[in-house]
Amino acid sequence: MDADGQSWKGRQRLAHGAAASAVILLAAVWVWPGVAKLLPVCPIRVYLGVLCPGCGATHALLMLLHGHLRDAARFNALFVLLLPVALWFAGECYRRAVSMRKFEWPKIPAAAVYSLLAAGFVFGLLRNVA
Amino acid sequence: MLYHISREGQNYGPYTLDDLQRYVASGNVLLTDMARAEDGTEWVPVSQIVGTGTPPSVGMAGVPAPYPEVGVPGAIAPAGVYPDPPNLHWALVLVISIFTCGLFGVVWNFVQATWMRRVNPRSNALFFYIGYVVVSFGGSFLRVGMMAASGFRNHYTGIIGIPVTVIWFVLLELAFFDMKRSMEEHFNGPEPVGLTLSPVMTFFFGPLYFQYHMSRINEVKRMARYRGAAI
Secondary structure (H helix, E strand, O other): OOHHHHHHHHHHHHHHHHHHHHHHHHHHHHHOHHHHHHOOOOHHHHHHOOOOOOOOHHHHHHHHHOOOHHHHHHHHHHHHHHHHHHHHHHHHHHHHHHHOOOOOOOOOOHHHHHHHHHHHHHHHHHHHHO | OEEEEEEOOEEEEEEEHHHHHHHHHHOOOOOOOEEEEOOOOOOEEHHHHHOOOOOOOOOOOOOOOOOOOOOOOOOOOHHHOOOOOOOOOHHHHHHHHHHOOOHHHHHHHHHHHHHHHHHOOOOOHHHHHHHHHHHHHHHHHHHHHHHHHOOOOOOOOHHHHHHHHHHHHHHHHHHHHHHHHHHHHHHOOOOOOOOOOOHHHHHHHHHHHHHHHHHHHHHHHHHHHHHOOOO
16 A cells, blocks of 8 residues: 555544544533533633633533534634534535545635634624623 | 656656755655656656655755555565545634534544644644633633532633643644644645744634635645646
């Protein structure tokens, strides 16, 4: 097998491992919500005392796993809105890692990426000011 | 004097003799490739121009080198083929990192450092990142352990927290600057694109700044391949 083939096999194992880990982690959070407390504390919140755009995402995910959409949005509305996009992105990365001999990340238009970044900053600003 | 290189019907260059020697040393130009002086008409093997025992030389950077594909007849080794840098928009790396409490950022540091070590084995950034993860996560567990031992009454853990923070910060910056050195070494050597990285940007934005340049370099390589004169 050539170097590309070996790297492809390794990548497939990595993708399967990452997908399995994600499913196990989600199942663990669903069964035992206390696992969220083991995650690292946001350094921005600890050192600067402000909520970053990602603060509350873990709790929002926890609420979503238990079907509480409104509570999830209360913890982090932007995360809830972006979750379908994130799931698509993760699924597409997995599909490419498993099926493509030479891996390429999914292409997202630069305008969409910058809009996402701007939305994050605006959301971060508003949730601290409001 | 300048030389043109021909391989498999593709022409490259022109290159100075210094560059040619450097590309032969790095494996990007093969001794079996054909060369022609710019003012001449005769094609001769590269070995007749640079000799067979060419030492690596330090020449000017910024001149694209041929980028042989795996399996090119006569290729001495696939050493001249370097994997492309990780290609994800820097802003996307930032956004995903924010929404994963920085965990994706840590993983991405490893992706970059692993790639760097594959193309430049002298890179030590991977080891600095491992040290950073061990110290920072170990410190967090130690802090939680101390808090738990006091029944969560004592939240002051500065005795542990401050030295741990200083150590992981130093390790992180060492990793950043090692990445900077390795990238500049590689992209002004075997794959010359004339890369210069700012120490200030490296200090403050490290992996995001590298990612910006990696995406840019990927684009340059893609365009060069498209034109048939890949670097």
